[in-house]
Amino acid sequence: MDTEANPTHWTLLSLRPRGQHAPMRRAAHALGATTIALSPWALRARGDAATRAALDAALGADRVIFSSPSAVVAASRLARLDAPHPGQWLAVGSGTAAALQRAGARDIQAPARMDSEGLLALPALATLDGLRAGLVTAPGGRGIIAATLQARGAQLLRADVYLRQPLPLSPRTLQRLRHAATPWALAVSSADALARLLAELPGDLQAPLRQAWVVAASERLATQAEAAGFVHVVQADGPLPAQLVQAAHRAITRRATC
Incomplete structure (x- = not known):
């Protein structure tokens, strides 16, 4: 060969x-x-009042997870991501982390294994009892991130900031x-x-x-x-x-x- x-x-x-x-x-x-x-599909950002309110709540959580670069871009149109934030922000992979850095966010954690399982293995998400977990994402997908956060004791604050249009x-x-x-x-x-x-x-x-x-x-x-x-x-x-x-x-x- x-x-x-x-x-x-x-x-x-x-x-x-x-x-x-x-x-x-x-x-x-x-x-x-x-x-x-x-x-x-095509991606469509959401900008209604309910989405803005959900995003504000998610960004104030103890742990804030961004599921994709598209989630970062959509969120950055609704809120400043370069402002100081009280919690730990996490990205599902290096592409999402880079998008957050371009939006001005700092101190982002991302796993070497760039998928849901890699994200959920990060030490910051190991124990969540009594903590609020924000999830900046879109409807659909497997839902393993949201389900695992809740199973680990977190109060889930979900913000679906964009939609997938078939x-x-x-x-x-x-x-x-x-x-x-x-x-x-x-x-x-x-x-x-x-x-x-x-x-x-x-x-x-x-x-x-x-x-x-x-x-x-x-x-x-x-x-x-x-x-x-x-x-x-x-x-x-x-x-x-x-x-x-x-x-x-x-x-x-x-x-x-x-």
């Missing part, structure tokens, strides 16, 4: 929200891939997919996004998709992809675009040269 050879061309399938594919495209282009955007797959996108160069690599960092893709995809594309390499951002997502019938599944080092694309390239290269 020649592990130094590279595939001449391949296609990366991105499940990022609409308008957030650029980092994937750049990373994929550098490694010889074309990217097809299969956005399952998007249909356009006929033009589907035609691009039908003619896309193989092999395909599907980058998965959200179980909900994968489920929506499988529900929306026409029948003639279901089998070809199952032959794609799935590059999962976590062990949990890899297990879910296998359960959904994908044959080739690998786990990336994390959920960042560069990590997902590099894992895809490694898997495809090894397969092509075996």
Whole structure:
């Protein structure tokens, strides 16, 4: 097996929200891939009075968790994040922590393992009896963060600062997919996004998709992809675009040269 050879061309399938594919495209282009955007939804920030009140309460908690960079951006439109805060602020990963720093927040903790399980393993969230835990997020997802915070004794103060608006797959996108160069690599960092893709995809594309390499951002997502019938599944080092694309390239290269 020649592990130094590279595939001449391949296609990366991105499940990022609409308008957030650029980092994937750049990373994929550098490694010889074309990217097809299969956005399952668009993100819509909320700005109503109830959301503002919920965010104010969450930001005043003893522990404040931001679930994504999008949560940070939406929150920063409603409240100052650079003001002094009484509690410990935590981010689910380095991307979310960087977004908080750009918004002026300081003293942010983030786990090396960038997923819900890694976040919940942080010492700051080990014992929460009698404490208030703010969760700045969006509706949907697995809910493991909220459930675990409450199970550990916290009073949960949740602020859903943005929404996911479902998007249909356009006929033009589907035609691009039908003619896309193989092999395909599907980058998965959200179980909900994968489920929506499988529900929306026409029948003639279901089998070809199952032959794609799935590059999962976590062990949990890899297990879910296998359960959904994908044959080739690998786990990336994390959920960042560069990590997902590099894992895809490694898997495809090894397969092509075996």
